[in-house]
Amino acid sequence: MTIGRRAFVAATLAGAATAALPAGPASARILPARPDPVLLLLDASAPAAFREGAGSVLPAANLLLAGRSAGDDGAALVDSIAWLAARPGRRMVGLLRDADAVLLEQMTRDGAIRCLSAAQHCQGGEAAVQSRHRITALASNAGLAGALAGQLAATGAAFSVVSERPGGAHGDTFRQDIVAAAAAQGGWEGALGRTLALIAAGHWPEQTPDEPALFTGGAGHSGAGPFALRSFVFAS
Amino acid sequence: MAAKYVALPNGVSEREFDAAIAEFRAALGDDNVFVEQDRLVSYNKIMLPVPDAEHAPSAAISPNSVEQVQACVAICNKYRVPVWPISTGKNLGYGSAAPGNRGQVVMDLRRMNRILEVDADLCTALVEPGVTYQQLYDYIHERKLPLWLSCPAPSAIAGPVGNTIDRGVGYTPYGEHFLFSCGMEVVLPNGEVLRTGMGSLPNSNTWQVFKWGFGPYLDGIFTQSNYGIVTKLGLWLMPAPPAFKPFVIRYAEEADIVAAVETLRPLRMANIIPNAVVISHALWEGGAVAKRSDYYKGPGSIPDEAVQRMVHDRNIGMWNLYAGLYGSPEQIEVNWKIIQGAVKASGKGEILTAEQLGHDHVFKYRADLMQGKMNLSEFGLYNWRGGGGSAWFAPVSQARGGEAQKQLALAKTILGRHGLDYVAEFIVGWRDMHHVIDLLFDRTDAAQTEAAKVCFQELLHEFAAQGYGVYRANTAVQEDVANLYGSVKRDVNQKIKRALDPNGIIAPGKSGIWV
Numbered sequence: 001m002t003i004g005r006r007a008f009v010a011a012t013l014a015g016a017a018t019a020a021l022p023a024g025p026a027s028a029r030i031l032p033a034r035p036d037p038v039l040l041l042l043d044a045s046a047p048a049a050f051r052e053g054a055g056s057v058l059p060a061a062n063l064l065l066a067g068r069s070a071g072d073d074g075a076a077l078v079d080s081i082a083w084l085a086a087r088p089g090r091r092m093v094g095l096l097r098d099a100d101a102v103l104l105e106q107m108t109r110d111g112a113i114r115c116l117s118a119a120q121h122c123q124g125g126e127a128a129v130q131s132r133h134r135i136t137a138l139a140s141n142a143g144l145a146g147a148l149a150g151q152l153a154a155t156g157a158a159f160s161v162v163s164e165r166p167g168g169a170h171g172d173t174f175r176q177d178i179v180a181a182a183a184a185q186g187g188w189e190g191a192l193g194r195t196l197a198l199i200a201a202g203h204w205p206e207q208t209p210d211e212p213a214l215f216t217g218g219a220g221h222s223g224a225g226p227f228a229l230r231s232f233v234f235a236s
Numbered sequence: 237m238a239a240k241y242v243a244l245p246n247g248v249s250e251r252e253f254d255a256a257i258a259e260f261r262a263a264l265g266d267d268n269v270f271v272e273q274d275r276l277v278s279y280n281k282i283m284l285p286v287p288d289a290e291h292a293p294s295a296a297i298s299p300n301s302v303e304q305v306q307a308c309v310a311i312c313n314k315y316r317v318p319v320w321p322i323s324t325g326k327n328l329g330y331g332s333a334a335p336g337n338r339g340q341v342v343m344d345l346r347r348m349n350r351i352l353e354v355d356a357d358l359c360t361a362l363v364e365p366g367v368t369y370q371q372l373y374d375y376i377h378e379r380k381l382p383l384w385l386s387c388p389a390p391s392a393i394a395g396p397v398g399n400t401i402d403r404g405v406g407y408t409p410y411g412e413h414f415l416f417s418c419g420m421e422v423v424l425p426n427g428e429v430l431r432t433g434m435g436s437l438p439n440s441n442t443w444q445v446f447k448w449g450f451g452p453y454l455d456g457i458f459t460q461s462n463y464g465i466v467t468k469l470g471l472w473l474m475p476a477p478p479a480f481k482p483f484v485i486r487y488a489e490e491a492d493i494v495a496a497v498e499t500l501r502p503l504r505m506a507n508i509i510p511n512a513v514v515i516s517h518a519l520w521e522g523g524a525v526a527k528r529s530d531y532y533k534g535p536g537s538i539p540d541e542a543v544q545r546m547v548h549d550r551n552i553g554m555w556n557l558y559a560g561l562y563g564s565p566e567q568i569e570v571n572w573k574i575i576q577g578a579v580k581a582s583g584k585g586e587i588l589t590a591e592q593l594g595h596d597h598v599f600k601y602r603a604d605l606m607q608g609k610m611n612l613s614e615f616g617l618y619n620w621r622g623g624g625g626s627a628w629f630a631p632v633s634q635a636r637g638g639e640a641q642k643q644l645a646l647a648k649t650i651l652g653r654h655g656l657d658y659v660a661e662f663i664v665g666w667r668d669m670h671h672v673i674d675l676l677f678d679r680t681d682a683a684q685t686e687a688a689k690v691c692f693q694e695l696l697h698e699f700a701a702q703g704y705g706v707y708r709a710n711t712a713v714q715e716d717v718a719n720l721y722g723s724v725k726r727d728v729n730q731k732i733k734r735a736l737d738p739n740g741i742i743a744p745g746k747s748g749i750w751v
């Protein structure tokens with residue numbers, strides 16, 4: 001397979017939220033036809049609440065579905081990076097499974113692309129804590145870790161949120177108490193989608209950069225199935 | 237208060253670093269020098285079981301010519317700032333694009349991405365470090381040249397210079413990449429430019445065809461080392477064969493690895509099977525396309541019973557030996573009969589070809605790699621467990637069935653102690669095998685990350701106690717591996733380092749080599 005040079009199918013987030021979305025295969029890729037400078041890149045299995053949360057802030061955002069199904073060749077990722085890098089001022093918000101997220105990150109090492117937020121979200125497995133989140137704390141996503149922890153606390157299930165600054169000296173992490181937030185619509189996934197969309201849109205309030213921190217709370221299981229996803233916001 | 241830099245190089249003050257950055261900017265332009273957090277994130281994404289902070293870069297710089305590399309080296313010498321060169325920077329599971337040690341400046345050579353020459357008669361190429369396999373593949377195909385590449389599994393996004401310099405492997409008959417390289421250009425730590433082999437001779441036109449030149453053969457010392465920055469590399473490309481026949485031999489039992497290797501070795505050594513063969517375990521074969529939680533959700537390593545279930549469900553072998561025949565249809569026909577005879581005589585294994593499996597995703601991606609075609613399917617392994625942790629443990633083995641079995645048992649025992657899965661394959665050379673094990677773990681789970689770290693150390697040390705060493709190592713364990721290879725080797729490496737790079741500015745610590 002040669003990646004690159006694809007035919008694009010257009011859709012917007014607002015339209016797609018109600019339409020039946022084609023997922024996965026190369027023939028059904030969706031790429032932006034609208035001038036909106038934001039692209040939402042989602043794994044086909046990403047929680048609908050994330051997309052709805054992002055859509056509440058960015059109803060006109062373009063939508064592209066990825067999904068490493070058999071035969072998928074990563075073209076959706078190549079296309080989205082090409083779109084992002086093509087013009088300054090564009091933004092990409094996403095939630096992908098590991099394989100695609102690793103590939104995508106590798107493609108963002110280009111002087112023109114900045115990372116505004118990056119995080120790993122895992123649920124299930126054998127870990128003592130069921131819902132686990134690792135956030136790269138940047139000036140642009142300051143406050144995200146605390147906000148996410150508040151939402152997770154509201155669910156009542158056991159969780160951990162680790163927030164690490166790039167280069168943050170090892171061992172300077174401290175535990176923070178968190179206050180359960182009022183549960184947002186769509187749970188923490190919806191709140192995450194909304195927050196990342198606000199960051200992408202430049203409407204997330206500026207805050208003091210997060211110190212390395214570990215937030216924990218809750219007890220027991222949420223009942224939700226296992227998953228491993230990565231969220232991000234990139235800007236050109 | 238937020239610090240000005242993500243990290244600082246060891247022993248360099250903020251003021252000195254300010255001055256060095258100003259000079260990098262003057263030499264390369266502002267757009268090619270990065271110190272901002274949001275631009276350095278992608279140079280700090282390790283997948284290893286250690287904190288990212290241990291591999292945080294202080295800056296990234298991106299020269300686009302030999303002269304600019306020389307200018308950077310001069311600045312590094314002036315301020316004693318260490319640089320970590322990367323070519324395409326896709327060394328995933330070995331340290332990615334992050335520096336070996338905190339505070340080093342990443343020298344990202346991706347902008348030096350010119351394909352300088354492809355000679356379709358002699359089947360050679362000369363490329364710069366930023367050239368990707370995809371770029372070279374497109375170049376060859378756009379010009380309809382009858383040439384094949386050999387690429388590693390990350391194919392499209394990785395590149396021949398970085399892969400060859402780290403002594404990586406591919407899956408065609410040219411799969412042992414360093415063996416099929418010919419001639420390097422290297423910017424030395426003092427700024428001089430060395431061309432190895434025939435390249436030192438003015439007006440030479442044999443740089444890419446004759447490896448050895450005159451006197452000591454130097455190319456090897458610029459691989460897995462920190463003695464210089466490679467700015468050009470010559471490659472031998474494979475003449476496209478008139479015909480190609482990929483096949484897989486599936487083995488039902490784990491103990492069949494003995495039969496697989498014993499059947500294969502004579503065929504491989506006699507070049508009847510000419511390519512770098514893969515014998516992949518079911519957990520690799522299935523792991524690239526399935527999720528662990530579909531088969532097992534309990535504690536510890538995935539049990540053999542669950543692996544058997546996956547083998548059955550997905551109709552794969554416990555071992556899956558992928559190989560190819562290359563040549564004219566007549567040659568292939570003769571060799572095919574020999575292979576069928578050998579497998580039949582061994583009494584084990586079922587041979588399948590594209591006729592039966594052409595539609596199968598895994599067969600297709602393996603067949604692509606055996607023809608040097610771009611394919612990113614293997615990244616699916618990262619969805620097996622999820623959580624973003626991966627570290628390759630890759631000991632070398634003799635190509636003997638008994639040795640493979642011994643390494644398999646040892647690896648499974650150690651991995652089992654730490655609840656990690658045996659996601660592995662053997663890549664078979666003429667006499668050796670790279671036993672490549674992907675330690676996949678969840679970095680959001682502190683206990684599992686610690687388990688992976690301890691497990692890696694046990695693998696290194698318990699394999700070494702049996703006389704087995706790795707062919708390549710990730711940046712978090714360079715010191716340990718260098719120690720395992722003994723003090724005399726470390727000493728010699730260091731003496732060369734001191735002679736060539738007295739200020740220790742190029743990738744200090746790479747392969748455990750310091751000034």
Ligand SMILES: Cc1cc2nc3c(=O)[nH]c(=O)nc-3n(C[C@H](O)[C@H](O)[C@H](O)COP(=O)(O)OP(=O)(O)OC[C@H]3O[C@@H](n4cnc5c(N)ncnc54)[C@H](O)[C@@H]3O)c2cc1C
Pocket residue numbers: 321322323324325326327328329330331332333345365387388389390393394395396397398399401402403404405406464465466467614615617743746
């Ligand atoms: C799913 C998966 C499958 C993989 N399969 C394979 C495989 O089949 N075979 C294989 O070999 N690897 C494999 N890898 C590992 C790795 O991704 C490849 O080896 C890849 O080619 C290395 O990245 P790169 O080519 O971008 O080299 P780089 O990352 O650019 O370079 C590797 C290292 O070499 C040194 N270096 C690079 N350039 C220079 C230079 N110009 N001067 C001096 N030193 C330099 C540096 O120390 C650098 O860290 C796999 C990884 C994944 C995730």
